[in-house]
Amino acid sequence: MTSTTTVTELYAAVQLHYARQVQLLDGCRFAEYAATFTADGEFQHTPGQPAAHGHDGITAELTRFNKRFDNDPVQRRHWFNMIDVRPREDGLLDTTFYALVLTTRPGVKEPVVGPSCLVRDVLAFEDGELRNRSRQVHHDQMS
Structure with missing residues (x-):
């Protein structure tokens, strides 16, 4: 981010980052999703589970987590909203937002909504692109 970047431009960049990121996640393109992190x-x-670290660790964790859907023709959609972006003096960005996961199955009329989560990210600009330094997902039903 440069000193001439406006709040609007910054917010748009964060939203674009998240839009690309969740489409990779929902498309089960886990290595590409992991590459959106530093x-x-x-x-x-996942509450109670250790964090995954680095591109290989994140890819492995998502592959492991999604094995439960191997024989289930499910489509999951992550919906991020109410994004709050707070620039830090060190150039990093703290973001907080709400996330819902919608799960749809063929032949089932209504999607299942949940979990509902609060997400806290730290974002960094690398080579002009936003990347996640960290993501902490807090499930509302666990609070």
Whole structure:
């Protein structure tokens, strides 16, 4: 981010980052999703489970987590909303947002909504692109 970047431009960049990121996640393109993190990025998404670290660790964790859908023709969609972006003096960005996961199965009329989560990210600009340094997902039903 440069000093001439406006709040609107920054917010749009964050939303674009998240739009690309969740489409990779929902498309089960886990290595590409992991590449949206810094090389030493941390990803913690399941309560009580340790965080995954680095591109290989994040890819492995998502592959493991999604094995439960191998024989289930499910489509999951992550919906990020109410994004709050707070620039830090060191150039990093703290973001907080709500996430819902919608699960749809063929032949089932209504999707299942849940979990509902609060997500806290630290984002960094690398080579002009936003990347996650960390993601902490807090499930509302666990609070």
